[in-house]
Amino acid sequence: MKALVLAESAEGKIKKTSLEAIAYAHALGGTVTAIALGTVSKDELAGLGKFGAEKVLHASDPRLDHPVIGAYASVLEQAFAQENCDCLVLATSSIGVPAAAKVAVKTGAGFVCNVVDLPDTSSGFKLRKSIYTGKAFSTVDLSSPKKVIAIRKNAVTLKETGGVAAVQDFKPALKETDFNTNILSTEKATGEVLLPEANIVVSGGRGMKGPEHWGILEELARSLHAATGCSKPVSDMGWRPHHEHVGQTGVKVAPQLYIAIGISGAIQHLAGVNSSKCIVVINKDAEAPFFKAADYGIVGDAFDVVPKLTAAIKAAK
Amino acid sequence: MKILVCISHVPDTTSRINFIDNNTKFDTSGVQYIIGPYDDYALARAVELKESSGASVTVINVGLAETEPTLRKALAIGADDAIRINADPSDSYFVAAQIAEHAKGYDLILMGRESIDYNSGVVHAMVGEMLGIPSVSPVMKLDIEGDKVKMAREIEGGKEYVEAKLPIVAGCQEPIAEWKIPNMRGIMSARTKPLKVAEPKATEKAVTHIRYDLPPPKGAVKMISADNVEQLVQLLKTEAKVL
Numbered sequence: 001m002k003a004l005v006l007a008e009s010a011e012g013k014i015k016k017t018s019l020e021a022i023a024y025a026h027a028l029g030g031t032v033t034a035i036a037l038g039t040v041s042k043d044e045l046a047g048l049g050k051f052g053a054e055k056v057l058h059a060s061d062p063r064l065d066h067p068v069i070g071a072y073a074s075v076l077e078q079a080f081a082q083e084n085c086d087c088l089v090l091a092t093s094s095i096g097v098p099a100a101a102k103v104a105v106k107t108g109a110g111f112v113c114n115v116v117d118l119p120d121t122s123s124g125f126k127l128r129k130s131i132y133t134g135k136a137f138s139t140v141d142l143s144s145p146k147k148v149i150a151i152r153k154n155a156v157t158l159k160e161t162g163g164v165a166a167v168q169d170f171k172p173a174l175k176e177t178d179f180n181t182n183i184l185s186t187e188k189a190t191g192e193v194l195l196p197e198a199n200i201v202v203s204g205g206r207g208m209k210g211p212e213h214w215g216i217l218e219e220l221a222r223s224l225h226a227a228t229g230c231s232k233p234v235s236d237m238g239w240r241p242h243h244e245h246v247g248q249t250g251v252k253v254a255p256q257l258y259i260a261i262g263i264s265g266a267i268q269h270l271a272g273v274n275s276s277k278c279i280v281v282i283n284k285d286a287e288a289p290f291f292k293a294a295d296y297g298i299v300g301d302a303f304d305v306v307p308k309l310t311a312a313i314k315a316a317k
Numbered sequence: 318m319k320i321l322v323c324i325s326h327v328p329d330t331t332s333r334i335n336f337i338d339n340n341t342k343f344d345t346s347g348v349q350y351i352i353g354p355y356d357d358y359a360l361a362r363a364v365e366l367k368e369s370s371g372a373s374v375t376v377i378n379v380g381l382a383e384t385e386p387t388l389r390k391a392l393a394i395g396a397d398d399a400i401r402i403n404a405d406p407s408d409s410y411f412v413a414a415q416i417a418e419h420a421k422g423y424d425l426i427l428m429g430r431e432s433i434d435y436n437s438g439v440v441h442a443m444v445g446e447m448l449g450i451p452s453v454s455p456v457m458k459l460d461i462e463g464d465k466v467k468m469a470r471e472i473e474g475g476k477e478y479v480e481a482k483l484p485i486v487a488g489c490q491e492p493i494a495e496w497k498i499p500n501m502r503g504i505m506s507a508r509t510k511p512l513k514v515a516e517p518k519a520t521e522k523a524v525t526h527i528r529y530d531l532p533p534p535k536g537a538v539k540m541i542s543a544d545n546v547e548q549l550v551q552l553l554k555t556e557a558k559v560l
């Protein structure tokens with residue numbers, strides 16, 4: 001199998017989720033070529049060898065610094081053809097999935113999203129994917145000769161193996177129609193831990209009573225190097241930005257640790273967090289349904305418990 | 318302006334998910350079906366555009382006869398007519414190919430960012446590719462200005478403002494519009510609005526579902542006293558090994 005992997009970057013660094021995609025492709029057993037788009041340093045790219053990439057194509061056209069879906073799809077398709085690949089692997093992301101979907105149509109490849117495990121190739125090519133927003137899994141057979149696989153976070157464990165990847169310039173032919181959407185501006189939180197990537201998430205609900213009380217939550221998050229999240233009503237009321245909204249209709253997270261504070265645990269919220277390894281619930285109501293989905297629980301007032309927890313974490317460091 | 322809204326027919330978000338026939342089939346007993354919540358946002362925005370600028374709104378669903386009440390609900394919310402492609406929506410590519418077949422001539426093709434059953438979130442991009450027009454997702458704000466569409470798209474950790482020329486495909490999510498609840502007049506008039514049934518076009522199938530499974534049940538929660546948060550930190554370190 002010859003795999004091409006989309007290596008996405010943010011602020012010049014290849015995202016951890018893309019490193020997982022490279023490790024996943026490496027575990028498929030064939031050759032692995034990664035492709036990076038936009039401005040990234042050659043050193044950063046050569047480092048992808050550690051996770052199993054033999055070669056890294058670098059399409060450094062600065063127009064690709066912006067995630068234009070059509071242009072990304074065009075670059076991926078050209079790299080896929082040039083390298084004679086039969087499998088495209090990527091991490092689930094806001095640019096990767098739609099761009100890869102277009103590649104699937106262009107190349108006639110079958111596409112499976114939200115894959116949680118390595119394939120079972122004992123007969124056919126069977127992939128296990130998350131469905132019903134994390135409430136179940138489906139095992140599917142992907143029978144097309146060309147395949148596109150979008151993996152979920154933690155589909156594979158990252159370990160550093162190989163060495164240094166050979167970095168090659170890649171100059172795809174980009175047409176004007178590849179840029180048929182025009183990005184006018186971007187608003188992005190910088191320097192924060194991003195929710196979909198975070199190992200630890202500290203999330204607050206309506207029980208936090210108002211946006212002015214988020215300070216104690218942010219302090220807890222800082223002490224854990226965690227991202228902050230929230231429930232839907234919290235983002236609906238504008239207490240927190242929409243990209244922090246976790247759940248069925250928001251971001252689906254799968255961190256090592258999810259700490260839910262003043263969130264009741266409605267089924268739609270749980271749908272977005274049920275792939276977390278460990279869940280801690282802090283709620284003043286002992287009957288809150290979230291406790292049933294938790295590993296550890298504290299019944300108590302958030303305004304009392306959260307500062308104490310932050311202090312205990314700092315003390316334990 | 319002609320708007321096409323693609324509607325998925327999915328289990329209510331509070332549904333318990335179970336499987337039958339040796340884990341090869343979804344258990345529909347006791348399950349309520351709804352318009353996919355993301356599609357519901359797309360529909361609400363389409364109806365707003367109809368009210369503000371006189372657009373026409375057609376809804377389309379790939380599904381068997383049991384999805385018709387869901388389409389009627391979309392008509393009650395304000396769509397003018399409906400198309401049902403008579404097929405089991407088994408795979409994203411298949412669904413996209415059916416929609417693309419009927420989407421020519423529409424200026425704006427809206428749908429949810431993903432369906433909440435299979436969650437792939439690729440149909441909008443595939444339809445865009447099949448029609449050779451731009452696709453943008455997940456869109457949280459959408460306004461028409463002349464022949465242009467101005468949108469806000471959610472990205473990891475923020476948003477991006479995007480512009481494209483009509484026609485386009487957009488995968489929608491909140492807060493693009495508020496969900497609409499059908500009123501009595503809507504429900505009455507939906508009964509007589511046109512609902513056309515079309516047969517699917519044949520496409521190759523690359524993905525076959527073989528079996529389903531459920532996540533292992535969660536163990537019992539360990540309760541810790543609010544006066545002993547140090548114990549929690551200790552357990553997270555030594556027992557859960559997540560710190």
Ligand SMILES: Cc1cc2nc3c(=O)[nH]c(=O)nc-3n(C[C@H](O)[C@H](O)[C@H](O)COP(=O)(O)OP(=O)(O)OC[C@H]3O[C@@H](n4cnc5c(N)ncnc54)[C@H](O)[C@@H]3O)c2cc1C
Binds near residue numbers: 232248300
């Ligand atoms: C189609 C659909 C999709 C949805 N999608 C989502 C989704 O993606 N994400 C989502 O989150 N919701 C979603 N919802 C909404 C969901 O049903 C719940 O309404 C929502 O999750 C409740 O948010 P909450 O827990 O913050 O608020 P509440 O349910 O009001 O809970 C607040 C909690 O805070 C506790 N509390 C109050 N004060 C304190 C205190 N001082 N200290 C500690 N605890 C305190 C209370 O005991 C209570 O348990 C969806 C709903 C629908 C119908």
